[in-house]
Amino acid sequence: MLLINCPHCGDRAQTEFTYRGDATVQRPDPATASQAQWLDYIYFRDNPCGPHIEWWQHSAGCRQWIKVKRNVQTHEMLGSADATGEIADEIEEAPA
Amino acid sequence: MRYSIFSLARNALTNHENWQEAWKSPEPKPSYDVIIIGGGGHGLATAYYLAKNHNITNVALLEKGWIGGGNTGRNTTIIRSNYLLEPNAHLYEHSMKLWEGLSQDLNFNLMFSQRGVLNLAHSDAQIDALHRRGNAMRLNGIDAEILNLQRIKEMVPLLDTSAQTRFPIMGGLLQPRGGTARHDSVAWGYARAADARGVDIIENCEVTGFKREGGKVVGVETTRGAIDAQKIGVAVAGNTTRVMDMLDMRMPMESHVLQAMVTEPVKPMLDTVVTSGAAHLYISQSDKGELVFGGDLDGYNSYAQRGNFPVLEHIIQAVITLFPAVSRLRLMRTWGGLMDMSMDGSPIICKTDIQGLYLNAGWCYGGFKATPASGYCFAHTIANDAPHEYNAAFTLDRFHQGWLIDEKGVGASPMSH
Structure with missing residues (x-):
């Protein structure tokens, strides 16, 4: 069981959360974006083997979207923040 | 050296100590x-x-x-x-x-067994979808048969086909040439x-x-x-x-983890592959007698080759809902593999x-x-x-x-x- 630190509610079980995916992906500006930018945004991912910043929604809790930093090779939790916040580097990153 | 009944007999005489390595x-x-x-x-x-x-x-x-x-x-x-x-x-x-x-x-004996793959439908919409897919398969020259509930009962007697079950079964799509291999x-x-x-x-x-x-x-x-x-x-x-x-x-691409598991081996009880999209399950019985089953991804990016308990619990609930007799079996192993999930x-x-x-x-x-x-x-x-x-x-x-x-x-x- 993943134990996910919700910045609003504290450590909660993964079953309270819904996963969304890579939180570093930025939606391009529709007014100026090229086709290549849209392509990259929709289909292409870094998919790192190591620390990964991702969206989770605390759907069975406070219902807030949060950012979580997690090592996808070890499932180790490396920090979390509100959706608009930045994750503090309190925990040393495990080597990828 | 070709594998055959003769090579097996010849090597039996020397206690199987002189088999050549299968590859250098x-x-x-x-x-x-x-x-x-x-x-x-x-x-x-x-x-x-x-x-x-x-x-x-x-x-x-x-x-x-x-x-x-x-x-x-x-x-x-x-x-x-069955695509x-x-x-x-x-x-x-x-x-x-x-x-x-x-x-x-x-x-090389791959233990290829065309025991059939049966997809279950639990709603009118799924029946329609299975008909559509079955028709598409037949147009492409692939074997497909729609089964009603009576035929499913005859084919898989241990399946709970009662109206009281959590996901009542309404019919299914069988690909008779589907199956398993070691x-x-x-x-x-x-x-x-x-x-x-x-x-x-x-x-x-x-x-x-x-x-x-x-x-x-x-x-x-x-x-x-x-x-x-x-x-x-x-x-x-x-x-x-x-x-x-x-x-x-x-x-x-994203890498995700998918889990699977086997029970202890039991006597033959399931001679086909049964899948249910609604219950998130696919299950078959290996030649050793273990029930082999799996379900959906854990659902988060992972390179760990291991998953977590919530998904295991979900899959096991589906098994027991569809096959109540399995509830007394012990689980022997669970494991995870890395999936290249394309977009x-x-x-x-x-x-x-x-x-x-x-x-x-x-x-x-x-x-x-x-x-x-x-x-x-x-x-x-x-x-x-x-x-x-x-x-x-x-x-x-x-x-x-x-x-x-x-x-x-x-x-x-x-x-x-």
């Missing part, structure tokens, strides 16, 4: 015509068909661990070609036809047959970089030294991004923009049944520098062109395929 483990040579990266089923099949169909035998297959140690030995061994979309139907049906003669072709045998059989045709199978050899000249790849750096090659095929599903990162090629749920088998580099990836969790056709088409693509008709649609370029092959129609959400 040579030191890598300085250069090859073709290098295949990845010693799973797909890489091994590719090496075999390069030698058999295209007479290219100066081939090295590089595996970072050992043959059969990755996803080839972690799947639930199901074989089927809706034409490119998928043709590719997987080609695979099915290869499976049907594969034990003889490889001279997955380790597939790896060992292809490895032995490729080796016999001159392929060098090199284990414990991890690729750490590529050698490039101009716009071409000309070799690889490995943990066992540098090796040159005219052509390089990458077949490392699960770790595709890690390998392609060495070439700065971004992939339309449209379909694989990629193609040339790349880098000359000499070919890609086989994105198998999501449907790779095992595709092993023969994947190797067959990938070998064709490498040998001819052009795709076979059955993999022509499975390009990397389709994401740029908008020709996606999205069997489930769920969009660019890899965890949903």
Whole structure:
């Protein structure tokens, strides 16, 4: 069981959360974006083997979207923040 | 040496101590015509068909661990070609036809058993969807039968077909030619047959970089030294991004974990493969008697090759709902494998923009049944520098062109395929 630190509610079980995916992906500006930018945004991912910043929604809790930093090779939790916040580097990153 | 009843008898006389190794483990040579990266089923099949169909035998297959140690030995061994979309139907049906003669072709008993694959429907909408898919299959020359509840009861007597169950069963779609094969045998059989045709199978050899000249790849750096090659095929599903990162090629891919498990062995109780999309389950019984089953992805990015309990619990609930008799069995093992989840749920088998580099990836969790056709088409693509008709649609370029092959129609959400 993943134990996910919700910045609003504290450590909660993964079953309270819904996963969304890579939180570093930025939606391009529709007014100026090229086709290549849209392509990259929709289909292409870094998919790192190591620390990964991702969206989770605390759907069975406070219902807030949060950012979580997690090592996808070890499932180790490396920090979390509100959706608009930045994750503090309190925990040393495990080597990828 | 060919395996036969005579070789078995001869070796029995010497207490089975003099069997030849199934494949040699040579030191890598300085250069090859073709290098295949990845010693799973797909890489091994590719090496075999390069030698058999295209007479290219100066081939090295590089595996970072050992043959059969990755996803080839972690799947639930199901074989089927019950697809809706034409490119998928043709590719997987080609695979099915290869499976049907594969034990003889490889001279290796793959324990291929066409016990049927039965998809259950629990709603009117699912009945409609199964009819649509069944009709599409038959138009593509693939066997498909719609079963009513009575026929399902006769075929799978231990299934709870009562109206009181959580997901009452309304009907099903059967592919009689579907079934299972012993997955380790597939790896060992292809490895032995490729080796016999001159392929060098090199284990414990991890690729750490590529050698490039101009716009071409000309070799690889490995943990066992540098090796040159005219052509390089990458077949490392699960770790595709890690390998392609060495070439700065971004992939339309996420790596996810998929779990499976087996119970203790029991006497024969299930002689077909049963799947339920609604309950998120596929289940069969192995020749040893274990019930083998799995369900959906854990649902978050992962390279860990292990998952978590909530998904296991969900799958086990589905098993017990559909087969109440299973509730007293003990679970023996659970495990996880890495899935190359592509953005449209379909694989990629193609040339790349880098000359000499070919890609086989994105198998999501449907790779095992595709092993023969994947190797067959990938070998064709490498040998001819052009795709076979059955993999022509499975390009990397389709994401740029908008020709996606999205069997489930769920969009660019890899965890949903």
